Amino acid sequence: MPLIEVKGLCKSFGERVVLEDVNLEVSDGERIAIIGESGCGKSVFLRCLELLTVPDRGQILIDGQEITAKGADVDRIRRSMGMVYQKFHLFSHMNVMDNLCLAPVRLLGMTREAAEEKAMDLLSQVGLSTRANDFPEVLSGGQQQRIAICRSLMMDPKVLLFDEPTSALDPTMVGEVLAVIRMLSKRHLAMLIVTHEMSFARELADRVLFFAEHGIYEQGPPAEVFEHPKRAKTVAFIQKIKYFSFEITSRKFDLMKMQGGLLVFGEKYGMRHKRIGRLQLCCEELVYEMMAQCYAPEEPVSMQLAVSYAEADGRCEIELTCSGKEYNPFAQEEDELGVTILKKMAARLEYTYDGRSRISILL
Amino acid sequence: MSFQEQLYKVLIEGDSYRTILSGLLVTLQITAVSLLFGTLLGAGVCFLCTRKNKAVSVIAGVYIAVLRGTPVLMLLLLLYYGVFARAGFAPVVVAIMTFSLNLSAHVAELLRASAQAIDTGQVEAARTLGLGRRDAFRLVALPQILRIAKPVYQSLIVNLIQWTSVVGYISITDLTRVINNTAARTMQPFLTITVGMLLYLGLSYLVYGIFALIDRRKGVRHAAD
Structure with a gap:
């Protein structure tokens, strides 16, 4: 059974069609890079998976459970997905430790001690164990993003969705965040990464999706999409x-x-x-x-x-x-x-x- | 007459200070009760104002616009001599209603503006972690809304204290009315009114002081984290 299954997904904003009949299956542990021009619906697609944007039509199944079904326990289904945003969105009124412990303590019934221990372990993996008591506002963008990734990992998700995780960062900080994502690729964790970092997408992904014309316009292994794109718009995009x-x-x-x-x-x-x-x-x-x-x-x-x-x-x-x-x-x-x-x-x-x-x- | 004699006449003679204190108490009563009801009502109105139902949000919007856009004294007179003229409510009750209504509109608007100022991405982040709508609001949005609203809320309270000085219009003997009476009785308007102003000033700074104290306590807790 695929981990994520998307069937006939459609989404329009008023007159503007963003996604039309998008179908996708993601298997457990698969790493997918999503590329495409700005405004091609990549981010909307990711947001639809989390049901942050409600699709007009279509089905989305996460680990066999349909999140788009009427009366679905959306909050519970969301636990198995983590999302990392372009602008981090750490809770600004909490310190780093509280940011990390909030959800697992409330939702997974973890004790505060166990959560803190897990948090410290994750923080040290991303090289930020000394920052546990700091508030987000004193941290750099790169540090905030690494902590946002840890926050998602605290829930032990089966899939992580990255919505342009490095687009809001100074060029000097892109590397540290990409390094953390690379590190994650050693875990058994599915990832969908919307990105403009082409070389990163190519190195990390098992499959590349190129979004255009309201959906997945071309897809394949990175070597194929980047070196021998088949369709005109993909060629134009890859060749810039x-x-x-x-x-x-x-x-x-x-x-x-x-x-x-x-x-x-x-x-x-x-x-x-x-x-x-x-x-x-x-x-x-x-x-x-x-x-x-x-x-x-x-x-x-x-x-x-x-x-x-x-x-x-x-x-x-x-x-x-x-x-x-x-x-x-x-x-x-x-x-x-x-x-x-x-x-x-x-x-x-x-x-x-x-x-x-x-x-x-x-x- | 020396200053001491004046002071004696204004504050002590015939238990004048007791009268002034009772006026102060009335002012405090009206302020405190109106603050409580006004804040609760304001939160309710803000809740209605942000509903998706067009009719509900428009009505709440009109409520806010009318009450914020008209003098509170007008509302006081309208309620006392108009709406509740035959209801037989005590003047203090009508005053409390008036200031609760007026404050609620200001609080609703303040909360609405504060809610708009927060980073909605953080609420989304909470939701994607699996927190429910209520938890996300209570644990992530609300603390930030309140933090943004606090300084303005503080000045709303100070404004409220000062606006209660018009309740003399419906024959309530509040601090202003007492000061006015005392000034007339002792024929020492300058000194008496100065005392009155100092009392109001004291009340205002009391409010600022209380907020500063709360802040400091929170600061201690942060440092201890």
Whole structure:
């Protein structure tokens, strides 16, 4: 029996559909990383598992018990799940020890002494045994998060849900929290981690879920998802592909605006200036070459320039589609100067025609 | 007349101090009872105000808005000469009702604002640990709401003490009324009223003192943890 079973989960906020028909099974001890753009529903999904956000439709079973059922003992089912939040949410009116002991003493019938002993054991595992009497406000973000993890562990959960556990931390403190999560992976404990730390997700997870289009868009072992993503949006996300587009509707189009746009685009994503210059040159030559060859002097012009740049590996691709007559600039007997330049700079040139000319150049 | 003679006339002659003390007692009575009922009622109104039921929360909201937005003296006069004119309640009872109602609106608003100021994530964290709705509220939310509300609550009490000085309008002999009478009788208004003001000032600082004492005790407990 899977530890967590999600069937046909749907959630909308008003008109905005966040999750649509999400299905998932998590087995005992499995570690799952959830990645995706901001606002793709990863956090909402996690909150639905805890029923902090009530789904519109669908079933969620935790260890065989349906938390979404009418009259389910939600509080009891929640005991087997722990949740770690982006902003820690330690109880600010209690010291660290009280934070840790509150739930087990009240809910599990543990004696205060036993709870304190367990708490000290956990605190020393995360290197914070000297902080037991401190209040959360005097602790750093990294320390608070490590204690929040301990607080969840006090209930001996079967699964821990992490909602971007390092997103609110200073870069200097991310490491210490990730180290604690790594340490947990040695226990037999299922984990679902929503994260933007890609290398961490890759190293720790047994399975990676990529969220897009209201649900799990692609999933698989980390090596597969990160190295050979299959679907377009996953590729774009993993490669961190950025897009720039420009439309040309007249012979007297604003060249400087196009060049300026390319410059801003390139600078924004950290392309080197030399490369931006080449990108601009290629776009300019390509546009003028096609404009001269595909259109009669008074014919209306319609061209779309699209540039994509992958931040991850620096791939830069130019795509131009234009109406007008079929013309392959790379297959002429004698090259124009512009085409010579393009051929020299490009790693790959392609031309296809399907009613419109389509040229793709890999820079 | 020397200062001593004036003081004698104002405070001692004809057991004047007893009259003043009895006035002080009336003021304290009205304040204390109104504080008790007003706070309880205010907590109730705040509870209604945060209900999901639209009708209930709107009614509670109107209650708060009307009572906070009108002078308490008006309410006093309305209740005494209007609503309960024929009910035969003692003036003190009507005064207590008035100040309870008025204070309850302020307390409700204070609690509502304090409840909004707390980190709701902490309540969620308590719920995900498995604590029930009540436990999460009582153990996590409430202590923090009260901590946020405390300084304003303290000044609400001080305001309440001072606002009770209008009960003379419905013929209650409170501290202000007694001072006024004594000033007229002894024809020493400056000294008498100064004494009256010092008494009110003393009451206010008594309130601050009590809160400071509670704080210090808590501080000791924290340090002992």
